[in-house]
Amino acid sequence: MTAHSYRFGIEEEYFLADAETRGTPRRSVKPFHTEASERLPEIGREMLQCQVEVCTPPSTEFSEAREILGRQRDALGRLAKEHELLLFAAGTHPVSDWARQLPTKGERYRGILRDVGMAGRRSLICGMHVHVEVPDPQARVDLMNRLLPFQPLLFALSASSPFWQGKPTGLTAYRLSAFGELPRTGLPQLFSDPDAYERYVRIMTRAGSIQDASFLWWSLRPSIKFPTLELRVADSCTRLEDALTVAALFRCLVRCVVRRPDLNADLDGVSRALAEENLWRAQRSGTEAEIIDEASEDALPFADALDAMLALIDADADALGCGEEVERARTIVREGTSADRQIAVFEAARETGRTNRQGLDDVVDWLSETTCGS
Numbered sequence: 001m002t003a004h005s006y007r008f009g010i011e012e013e014y015f016l017a018d019a020e021t022r023g024t025p026r027r028s029v030k031p032f033h034t035e036a037s038e039r040l041p042e043i044g045r046e047m048l049q050c051q052v053e054v055c056t057p058p059s060t061e062f063s064e065a066r067e068i069l070g071r072q073r074d075a076l077g078r079l080a081k082e083h084e085l086l087l088f089a090a091g092t093h094p095v096s097d098w099a100r101q102l103p104t105k106g107e108r109y110r111g112i113l114r115d116v117g118m119a120g121r122r123s124l125i126c127g128m129h130v131h132v133e134v135p136d137p138q139a140r141v142d143l144m145n146r147l148l149p150f151q152p153l154l155f156a157l158s159a160s161s162p163f164w165q166g167k168p169t170g171l172t173a174y175r176l177s178a179f180g181e182l183p184r185t186g187l188p189q190l191f192s193d194p195d196a197y198e199r200y201v202r203i204m205t206r207a208g209s210i211q212d213a214s215f216l217w218w219s220l221r222p223s224i225k226f227p228t229l230e231l232r233v234a235d236s237c238t239r240l241e242d243a244l245t246v247a248a249l250f251r252c253l254v255r256c257v258v259r260r261p262d263l264n265a266d267l268d269g270v271s272r273a274l275a276e277e278n279l280w281r282a283q284r285s286g287t288e289a290e291i292i293d294e295a296s297e298d299a300l301p302f303a304d305a306l307d308a309m310l311a312l313i314d315a316d317a318d319a320l321g322c323g324e325e326v327e328r329a330r331t332i333v334r335e336g337t338s339a340d341r342q343i344a345v346f347e348a349a350r351e352t353g354r355t356n357r358q359g360l361d362d363v364v365d366w367l368s369e370t371t372c373g374s
Contacts, residue, residue, distance in 0.1 A: 004133075004134075004135040004255075004258075005060045005133070006060070006132055006133060006134070006251055006254060006255050006320060007058040007059060007060055007132075007133040008058070008059060008060075008065075008130060008131060008132045008133070008247060008250075008251050009055060009056050009057065009058050009059065009130070009131045009226075009228075010055065010056045010065055010069065010128065010129070010130055010131075010243060010244075010247050011053060011054070011055045011056075011128065011129040011130075011131075012053065012054050012055075012069065012072075012089060012128050012236055012237075012243065013051055013052070013053045013089075013126035013127055013128070013236050014051065014052050014053070014054070014073075014076065014087050014088060014089050014126060014236065014371065015050060015051060015087070015088055015089075015090065015093050015096075015126055016029055016032065016050045016051070016052065016080060016085050016086070016087060017050070017085065017086040017087075017088065017093070017095075017096070017364055017368070018084070018085065018086070019080075019081070019084045019085055019086050020084070022086070022094075022095055022360070022361045022364040022365070023095045023096050023097075024050060024096045024097065025050060025085060029049050029050065029083070029085070030049075031083060032079065032080065032083045032085060033049070033052065035079060035083075036052060036076060036079055039075060039079065040054070040072060040075060040076070043072075043076075050093070050096065050124075051126060052076065052087070054069070054072040054073075054076070056068045056069060058131075058133065060320075061321070062244055062247075062248060062321075062322050062325050065244060065247070066240065066244055069240055069243065069244075070240055070373070073087075073089075073240065073371055073372050073373065074372060074373065076372075077368070077371065077372030077373075078372075086364065086365075086368040087368060087371060087372060088238065088364065088367035088368040088370075088371045088372075089126065089128075089160070089236040089237060089238045089243075089367070089371045090126065090160045090161060090235070090236055090238055090338065090342075090367050091125060091126060091127065091158075091159070091160045091161025091173055091174070091175035091235030091236055092124065092125055092126075092161035092163060092164050092174055092175050092178065093124055094163035094166070094342070094360045094363045094364055094367075095163075095165075095166045095357070095360045095361070095364065096124060096165075097165060097166075124178065125161070125175045125178050125179055126175075126235075126236035127175065127179075127232060127233075127234060127235060127236055128158065128234040128235065128236050128237055128243055128246065128247075129230055129231060129232050129234075130230070130231040130234070130246065130247045130250050130251070131223060131226055131228035131229070131230050131231075132228055132229055132231075132250060132251050132254045133226065133227055133228050134227060134228065134229060134254060134258065135258060137222070137227040138194055139258070140194075140222040140228075140229050141191050141193065141194045141196075141197045141222065142193070142194075143229055143254065143257050143258065144188055144191075144220050144221065144222065144229060145188075145190050145191065145264070145267055146257045146263060146264035146265065146267065147220060147229070147253060147254070147257055147264075148187060148188070148190070148220070148264070148267060148271065148272060148275045149264060149267075149271065149274075149275050149278075149294070150253050150309060151187065151219055151220060151231075151233045151275065151279065152275060152278035152279045152281065152282040152289075152291060153249075153282070153291065153302075153305060153306060153309055154231065154233060154234060154246050154249055154250060155173065155176075155219075155233045155234060155235070155279060155282045155283070156172075156173075156282035156285075156286050156287050156289060156302065156337070157234075157242065157245065157246055157249075157287065157329055157332050157333075157337065158173075158233075158234035158235040158236075158237050158242065158243075158246050158337070158338075159172040159173040159235055159282070159283075159286040159287070159337045159338065159339040159340075160173070160175075160235040160236060160237060160238050160337065160338035160339050160342070161173045161174045161175040161235050161339065162174065162339045162342055162343050163342065163346075163360060163363065164178065166356070166357065166360060167356075168343070168346065170284075171283055171284050172282075172283065172284065172285060172286035172337065172339035172340070172343075173235055173282065173283045173286065173339060174283075175235050176233075176279070176283055177283070179217075182217060183209075183217075184210070184215065184216050184217050184218065185217045185218065185219075186218065186219060186276070186279075187218065187219055187220075187272060187275055187276055187279065188216075188218040188219065188220055188221060189272075190267060190268070190269070190271075190272055197222075201213045201216075212224060217232070218232065219231075219232050219233035219279075220232060220233065229254060231246075231250045233279075234246050235338075235339075237338065238338035238341075238367055238370050238371055239338060239370055240373075241325075241328060242332060242337070242338065244325050244328075245325050245326065245328045245329050245332065247325075248317070248320075248322040248325035248326050249309075249313070249325075249326055249329060251320060251322065252313040252316035252317050252320060252322065252326060253309075253313055253316075255313075255316040255319070255320060256312060256313045256316045259316075263312075270294070271294055274292050274294050277292060278291050278292055286337050286339055286340065287302045287303075287306075287332065287333045287336075287337060287340075288302060289302050290302065291305035293305065302333065303330075303333055306329055306330070306333060310326065310327075310329065310330075313326065338367075338370075341366065341370075342363045342366065342367070345359070345362050345363050345366045346359040346360065346362065346363050347359075348362075349362045
């Protein structure tokens, strides 16, 4: 087990905006997507045409992931400018109206939209997914169960969606609310063993609810393509270093629960309900949330809950060579998340007499500049 490399891969979703209006692109973005796919073979499409996705190959080095994602962000940002567009990473688009979005062509996406209707059209959101390869793929259901309590902490660190449809939401991360309109989202269920999970997938497939397990859009799931666990709870991280920190934390947590079969081995319905409450607290307050600790039956300041998690994975961070990325979680708490910064930019604009829309335009500009590093 200790020799396993726990290879990881990161998928990031970005928004496209009109460079002049900061809102929905006023002209077709097909030329952008065509040129992007020619220049960057690792580019993918998402549900809506104003979105684009990138991914990294399987890796064991965060320096490699940093270089690849940085190059992808820079290349897409430059290409967007050539097409009079802005590119940015955030959980929600601050100003765009979901009703004006055009769906991506493709049978999978057309099928999803037929199935979920308006909820799919309203899914104007972007997330970050992290795959981590595990030593025994058959153990992934058990690992998924035991990783449940950590998801609110990872989510809070990624928070980047405080605005929706041109309005402040009062939350640091509204994305999960919009995504929650779709079926089979949120935290996964607690499955007693792999057979129970496979039975669930079999019944759902035979009943016509899903085509396969990739239509289970939970915050954490076993991949059907790779021998990995896939973290899906995170907002798309505006700052590249935030994305690497969340990925490193998840990778270390996976290794930790593998080497510690006793850790979170007795979770039950109460455990899941508390994780769900903590996820809401993180959605509302980000890294200022108090996190409920089941063992002590008390609510802890986020920084204390994070310290406990970092102490738990200290040996894993050393073994995997990502101590610097993991330690940066404390920097995010100290300096604020993307959501915190977006809110500060918006409030600063309002204090100088600018309108709500002008303040949101400033937010989009900050998002684009920070995403692309220019």
